Amino acid sequence: xxxxxxxxxxxxxxxxxxxxxxxxxxxxxxxxxxxxxxxxxxxxxxxxxxxxxxxxxxxxxxxxxxxxxxxxxxxxxxxxxxxxxxxxxxxxxxxxxxxxxxxxxxxxxxxxxxxxxxxxxxxxxxxxxxxxxxxxxxxxxxxxxxxxxxxxxxxxxxxxxxxxxxxxxxxxxxxxxxxxxxxxxxxxxxxxxxxxxxxxxxxxxxxxxxxxxxxxxxxxxxxxxxxxxxxxxxxxxxxxxxxxxxxxxxxxxxxxxxxxxxxxxxxxxxxxxxxxx
Numbered sequence: 527x528x529x530x531x532x533x534x535x536x537x538x539x540x541x542x543x544x545x546x547x548x549x550x551x552x553x554x555x556x557x558x559x560x561x562x563x564x565x566x567x568x569x570x571x572x573x574x575x576x577x578x579x580x581x582x583x584x585x586x587x588x589x590x591x592x593x594x595x596x597x598x599x600x601x602x603x604x605x606x607x608x609x610x611x612x613x614x615x616x617x618x619x620x621x622x623x624x625x626x627x628x629x630x631x632x633x634x635x636x637x638x639x640x641x642x643x644x645x646x647x648x649x650x651x652x653x654x655x656x657x658x659x660x661x662x663x664x665x666x667x668x669x670x671x672x673x674x675x676x677x678x679x680x681x682x683x684x685x686x687x688x689x690x691x692x693x694x695x696x697x698x699x700x701x702x703x704x705x706x707x708x709x710x711x712x713x714x715x716x717x718x719x720x721x722x723x724x725x726x727x728x729x730x731x732x733x734x735x736x737x738x739x740x741x742x743x744x745x746x747x748x749x750x751x752x753x754x755x756x757x758x759x760x761x762x763x764x765x766x767x768x769x770x771x772x773x774x775x776x777x778x779x780x781x782x783x784x785x786x787x788x789x790x791x792x793x794x795x796x797x798x799x800x801x802x803x
Contacts, residue, residue, distance in 0.1 A: 530568070530571070530572050531572055533568075534565070534568050534569065534572065537559070537565065538556050538559060538560055538565075539556070541555050541556045541558075541559035541560075542555045542556070544559065547559060608705065608708050608709065608712070609701075609705065611708060612701060612704040612705050612708050613701070615704060615708070616700050616701065616704045619700045619704075620697055620700060620701075623693070623696040623697045623700060624697075626693050626696065627664070627693050627694070630664060630686075630689050630690070630693050631657060631660050631661060631664060632653075632657075634656075634660035634663065634664065634682070634685075634686045634689065635653050635654075635656040635657040635659070635660040636653055636656070637682050638650055638656045638659060638660065638674070638679065638682060638683075638686075639651075639652065639653050639655075639656045641674070641676060641678050641679045641682055642656075642674055642675065642676065642679045643656070645675055645676065646672075646675065649672040650672070658672065659672040660686060663683060663686045663687060663690060664686060664687075664689065664690030664693065664694070665690060665694065666687065666690055666691065666694075713744070714739070716744050717739060717742050717744055718735075718739075720742075720744055720765075720767040720768075721735070721739075721742070721767075723767045723768065723784060723785060724765050724766075724767060724785050724787070725785050726765075726785075726787065727765065742765075744767075753771060763787060763788075764787060764788055765786075765787045766782050766783065766784050766785065766786050766787065766788075767784065768784055769784065770782060770783045770784065771788065773788075
């Protein structure tokens, strides 16, 4: 715990060196830095230990807050970071979907209260009691501990099930479409930045870029990796956006440099080529 405390204090102390906080007074820069989500998670993880020691209280149950550190892994997971950004960008649409869910819950619980309230006062005696049944029905869980008995109640349950399917499909569609748009946006930015480094592609106009862009795939290869196996066939045209690709075996030690391309001749003619690596 001492190590985590020292680390937390050191990060707060060096907050004045952060570029976008350097123009602020030191106390304000540290306060703004401490309000960041990652710093708040770290504070919640170490705070119960000191509160228990100072106030002589048994706060061991609050140590479960240390599990919040799991969310810090999002900085190392691009997919999770993208999902969090999608949730933030689509918060208004998701709030509207949540409002529809709340309206459906209230309407369903109120209807079941008036339909089954007198016959089953222990389960539907009030709107809050009926709300439990409405939520389990809207989410299609249906534990079965609160069931309807009258034909009208069964008909109302059918309407509630259909409403739940429609309402709960909205957040899934919103998140999936937002995730797809975010991935496409990121791929566009990466691919466009790579295209700008290649003279042949940088001269294309907007219409030509729109036609060529879906055909491009960005690959980041480590050193000493074969792009085309020696004696193999080229199935694509390769553009070198950064670095260089030597051809071997090659008596002239030919090197494909940044901005050049290779593989088009063998791809069109189907010949076997000496493999760049």
